[in-house]
Amino acid sequence: MNACGPNNLSQLEKIKNKGKLVVATRNSPTTFYETADEYAGIEYELISRFAKSLNVELEFIVNDNIKELVDMLADGKVDIVAAGLTITPEREKHLRFAPAYQQITSKLVFKQGKRWPRNISQLNGELRVIAHSSYSQELLNLKSSTPELHWSETTEQTNEELLMMILDETIDYTIVDSTELDLNRRFHPELAVAFTVGKPQSLAWAMSKIDDYSLFSKVIEFFGQQKMDGQLAYLIEKYYGHVEKFDYVGARQFHRATQEQLDTYKEMFVDSAKDDLDWRLLAAVSYQESHWRPKAKSPTGVRGMMMLTRATAKQLGIKNRLDPKQSIFGGAEYLRKVLKRVPAQIQEPDKTWFALAGYNIGWGHVEDARKITNNQGGNPNKWSDVKERLPLLQKKKWYKKTKHGYARGEEPVKYVTNIRRYYDVLVWQDEEQQSLPDPETGTTKKESLIAAKDSAKETEVTPK
Structure with a gap:
């Protein structure tokens, strides 16, 4: 038999030859799930990057039965199980685990x-x-x-x-x-x-315990690169950085506020968001700033639903900071201004987190923290790296070297973390509400919106 025949190819070579990596996963918020317009999940993003590094396509087999996931490996139906599996002594007897990516x-x-x-x-x-x-x-x-x-x-x-x-x-x-x-x-x-x-x-990908180590070796190389580039830390921060510390009282208070107060101001948030902002993000910012209290006041003199300073209000043409509509529209405009200052190389969602930090502490201080991050070998375009350095702006050793000086650097870190939590809840509640059927028509709001868009496309007249 020819030594170069298909039966002598390594597992990795076979995958590259067919141009496809077959992966088994679970459908869960910690692994793989579908959002309104894309797939997401830490396992999904990691395995997608690995497939891209091999220059092959991905085929997912989704199964929530753990035994069946493992059996797929034994039967040769999948190349990798990326399903948030923990490494246990019992599993190690039958499976070969990749380097752990999370504890x-x-x-x-x-x-x-x-x-x-x-x-x-x-x-x-x-x-x-x-x-x-x-x-x-x-x-x-x-x-x-x-x-x-x-x-x-x-x-x-x-x-x-x-x-x-x-x-x-x-x-x-x-x-x-x-x-x-x-x-x-x-x-x-x-x-x-x-x-x-x-x-x-530890959580890790699982592979078959066979004599062929070609795929396993490539996976080890991939995770080494992901750790060295900071991409693994970035993904963990993206999915879990804002949820690790839980405040029961605060969470209950926010849920109660969404039921009792939000409807009063929702239309204002929607109108002020226009087509370029998410109204739920503005609502989350407002709750963090004032707990949706129009007459809120801080010791430093900022006022209203979006806690605008007197100078900012004047700059934005806001005559009455205590008027909910003026405050919300002013806050939206101010957030747009900060977003424009975020460098183009910073991608979403980091762009939004940077902008929120600038909304809270001033963009100049965020830039100072980015420079410190760069000087320390971190990535100044990643929120996960910069948020670790922002608290240094409170220490003389560091702020004396910056352009904008001292700042309470811990505050924007907590600020952004809280807003991310509130925003997630508002998105979840909004999607839940859109999934409820209308008592009269039996059609959900989401279905009605899709139908309205399709109808608009059909009746659209192209001008001559």
């Missing part, structure tokens, strides 16, 4: 207001977890020391569905990754953490 902990979750169990022996109710997960293995380990421990396993529900079952009290407890819980608590603050189960674990 998580497993959290036992219950509903806020219910009896708080302090350890596994205090569980009093139904505990349900995902079958074949690292949680079920951890529970088996705990069973030897806690014989009375009982739980059920499911292949029919996802972690997110189990969390919703906690809220509607169908079950009492579940166990999920800390990342998945962080993302869901923004929308459902009643989800409470009882305790951490087991030790911290």
Whole structure:
């Protein structure tokens, strides 16, 4: 047989020859999901970059059953499983894991207001977890020391569905990754953490444990490059940088405000956003600034819904900062001005985070932090790098070397983080509302909008 025949090709060569990388993943906010106009998720972005580095296309097989995901590798149906799998000793017997890209902990979750169990022996109710997960293995380990421990396993529900079952009290407890819980608590603050189960674990891609190491070697090389370039840190900050610290009281207060106050000002946010801003972002900024209180006032003299200074209001032609409409429209215009100052090489979503920091602290101070970041070898165009240096503007050693001097650099970091949380919730609530059917027509708002756009296209007349 010819030594160059197809049967002698390495796994990597076969992938390149067919021009396609086949990947199995789960549909979840921590891995792979579809937004209004694109796919997203940390696994999706990482595997997309890897496929691009190989110059091949991607084929996704989505399956929420962990055992079936692993079986696909054994059967040769997929090349990689990129599904937020934790590295466990049991899995390492059968799978070859790529370098870890993130660390998580497993959290036992219950509903806020219910009896708080302090350890596994205090569980009093139904505990349900995902079958074949690292949680079920951890529970088996705990069973030897806690014989009375009982739980059920499911292949029919996802972690997110189990969390919703906690809220509607169908079950009492579940166990999920800390990342998945962080993302869901923004929308459902009643989800409470009882305790951490087991030790911290690492997430990684999984591959077949075969003699061919060609694909595995390429994956190791890829992750080394992603870490060295700061791309891995950027992705983790993008998806989780604003959700790690949870404030139950603050989250509940914001949810209550969206129900009781937002409708009063929503039209103003929508009108002021025009076609170039997202009204939900403006609403999030306003809540961070004033908690949607028209007469809000800070010790430094900034006033109103968008907390404008007297000088800024004058510059924008705002006559009354306490008038909600004037304040909201003024804040929108000021944000546009700051956005224009953000260098063109800074891409979204970082562009927006930089602009928000400039809205809060002044663009000059943001530029100072960018220069410090550059001098320290960081990327001045990445919010994840610059937000680490902004607090240095409070230290004389650093601010004495800057153009604009001292600034409370920790404030814009907290400011942007909070707004990102509020914005995520507003987007989620807005999408939920658009998915509700009209009582009379049975059509959702989203469907009505699509139909209206299609109708407009059909009746559009091209001028001669």
